[in-house]
Amino acid sequence: DIVMTQTPLSSPVTLGQPASISCRSSQGLVHSDGNTYLSWLQQRPGQPPRLLIYKISDRFSGVPDRFSGSGAGTDFTLEISRVEAEDVAVYYCMQGSQFPYTFGQGTRLEI
Amino acid sequence: QVRLDQWGAGVLKPSETLSLNCAVYGGSFSGYYWTWIRQPPGKGLEWIGEINHSGSTNYSPSLKSRLTISVDTSKNQFSLQLSSVTAADTAVYHCARRVDYNNSIDSWGQGTLVTVSS
Numbered sequence: 001d002i003v004m005t006q007t008p009l010s011s012p013v014t015l016g017q018p019a020s021i022s023c024r025s026s027q028g029l030v031h032s033d034g035n036t037y038l039s040w041l042q043q044r045p046g047q048p049p050r051l052l053i054y055k056i057s058d059r060f061s062g063v064p065d066r067f068s069g070s071g072a073g074t075d076f077t078l079e080i081s082r083v084e085a086e087d088v089a090v091y092y093c094m095q096g097s098q099f100p101y102t103f104g105q106g107t108r109l110e111i
Numbered sequence: 112q113v114r115l116d117q118w119g120a121g122v123l124k125p126s127e128t129l130s131l132n133c134a135v136y137g138g139s140f141s142g143y144y145w146t147w148i149r150q151p152p153g154k155g156l157e158w159i160g161e162i163n164h165s166g167s168t169n170y171s172p173s174l175k176s177r178l179t180i181s182v183d184t185s186k187n188q189f190s191l192q193l194s195s196v197t198a199a200d201t202a203v204y205h206c207a208r209r210v211d212y213n214n215s216i217d218s219w220g221q222g223t224l225v226t227v228s229s
Contacts, residue, residue, distance in 0.1 A: 048220065050219070051217045054210075096215060100170075100172060
């Protein structure tokens with residue numbers, strides 16, 4: 001299985017300031033079709049996860065443009081340009097390039 | 112807008128079979144993989160497996176020997192059965208939709224807490 005490792009596991013942030021979460025995979029995520037299926041999800045307390053970013057950097061419908069994704073190979077990053085109160089949540093990276101699909105441990109963003 | 116509604120027994124004894132169902136409303140039922148993901152209380156996400164409208168499945172190797180995912184296209188529903196449960200299977204179980212062309216999980220059910228306790 002591909003192991004996804006996120007850092008940090010907890011991140012205190014200041015409203016209006018940027019935030020960044022890293023995700024590293026134990027092996028490269030380039031699929032045989034040439035795409036890299038790395039996505040980011042947000043889970044607010046008491047809610048199911050919500051898709052933010054797919055294929056490293058494509059923003060899902062309705063996701064604010066303060067969220068952006070980047071990376072390649074085995075290293076990926078989720079950035080929030082200016083943190084808002086509603087961004088308090090746990091963030092997960094997920095690889096969809098090889099079965100079984102796997103998730104990072106989650107990063108808790110705290111104000 | 113797709114909606115996933117799930118239901119099933121919330122309390123089981125060890126060795127029993129976990130059984131959950133998920134109904135899909137809105138949007139197409141074909142063209143997607145219908146997925147189960149679980150989350151132990153206070154912990155992270157674990158992919159369980161998936162099925163498409165034709166019945167093609169992908170299972171987590173760690174659960175495969177106990178796992179059955181099935182689909183009923185006449186009702187736009189899919190189901191999860193996990194046999195011989197133990198306390199380690201206690202989790203919130205989510206049904207979800209995987210988009211085939213980008214392998215992302217873009218829609219989720221609300222989740223069902225399943226507790227295994229003697």
